[in-house]
Amino acid sequence: EAQVTQNPRYLITVTGKKLTVTCSQNMNHEYMSWYRQDPGLGLRQIYYSMNVEVTDKGDVPEGYKVSRKEKRNFPLILESPSPNQTSLYFCASSSTGAGEQYFGPGTRLTVT
Amino acid sequence: ILNVEQSPQSLHVQEGDSTNFTCSFPSSNFYALHWYRWETAKSPEALFVMTLNGDEKKKGRISATLNTKEGYSYLYIKGSQPEDSATYLCAAFSGSARQLTFGSGTQLTVLP
Numbered sequence: 028e029a030q031v032t033q034n035p036r037y038l039i040t041v042t043g044k045k046l047t048v049t050c051s052q053n054m055n056h057e058y059m060s061w062y063r064q065d066p067g068l069g070l071r072q073i074y075y076s077m078n079v080e081v082t083d084k085g086d087v088p089e090g091y092k093v094s095r096k097e098k099r100n101f102p103l104i105l106e107s108p109s110p111n112q113t114s115l116y117f118c119a120s121s122s123t124g125a126g127e128q129y130f131g132p133g134t135r136l137t138v139t
Numbered sequence: 140i141l142n143v144e145q146s147p148q149s150l151h152v153q154e155g156d157s158t159n160f161t162c163s164f165p166s167s168n169f170y171a172l173h174w175y176r177w178e179t180a181k182s183p184e185a186l187f188v189m190t191l192n193g194d195e196k197k198k199g200r201i202s203a204t205l206n207t208k209e210g211y212s213y214l215y216i217k218g219s220q221p222e223d224s225a226t227y228l229c230a231a232f233s234g235s236a237r238q239l240t241f242g243s244g245t246q247l248t249v250l251p
Contacts, residue, residue: 060239069228069243070183077237085238117182124239125171125190125232130182 029054033118033131040108041139048103048134050118058124059101060085061093063114064133070117076101077124108138141165143231145242152219153250159215160245162229166210170234174203174214177226177244186214186227219249 031052040046052059060075062085072085076095090112092104101120105112118131143164152158164172171190175183187196192207200217216223226244233240 062241067243070230070241072238072240075238083237086240124237125188125234127185127188128173128175128183128230128239130184132182 029129031118031120031129031131033116033134035134036132037135039137039139042109043107046105046108046136048105048116048118048136050101050103050131051099052101052120052129053099054120054122054129055098056120056122056129057098058122058126059095059118059120060128061091061101061103062117062119063087064117065114073103073116075124108136110138112136113138141231141233141236141238141240143229143240143242145227145229145245147245148243149246149248151248151250154219154221156219156249157215157217158219158247159213160227160247162212162214162231162242164210164212164229164231164240165233166207168233168235169207169210169231171232172205172207172212173228173230173232173239174212175228175230177228179225183228216247219247221249221251223247224249 061073062070074093076082116134119128174186177183189205194205230241
C-alpha cells in the first residue's frame, strides 16, 4: 500500500530535550516536505527536499533541522524544542513539488 | 512567501444545498493550484491539481475551476451531504520559489 508514515504520532516532551520525528514514504517520490499546522494559520511549510541531499527552507524553518540521506526518509529534528513548537506536524511527499501531495498521519507534539 | 487566501473562513449549509468557496493567489510565477479535503482527525487528501488557465476538474459532486490570469480558483459542491463536512484547503505552487503555500482553509459544516 502506498503510504507516508510518521513516528511518533504523539509526543510530549520538555523544553530543550532534542527529538526527532521520522518520516518515510514507499512511493519513490522525489519531493518531500514538512508542515506544521496551528489553529487559524493553516499548513505552513518548514522545510522541503527536491531530492536526496537537496533540502531548502520553507516559510518557518527556525528551530528545525532536516536531512535527506535516502530517498524514502526525511526526518525532522528539533535540537532544542521550545513551547512555541507545540503543534501538529505533517510530513508529505509527491513525485514533483507541484504534484499531488500525499500526507502522513500527523504527529502531535507538545513541548512543556 | 506567497499570499494564498481562502474565503469564507467557515460555512454552514443545509443538506442538499450547493455551495462554493474561493481561493486567491498571486498570478505571477504561478505553476499549479491544489485543492485538498481535510477531515477531522485525518490527513489532508488531494482533490484536484490544476495548472492551466480555464482548467475545470470534477470528482463526483465536487468540481473546481482555475483562472490563472486573475489569480483565483473556485471549488463547488453540488447537493452537499453531511459527509462533505470538512476543511477544504487550497495551495499554490510557485515555479520560482518551488514551494507549495497553503491557504488557511474553509471549514464546511453540512447540517442534516
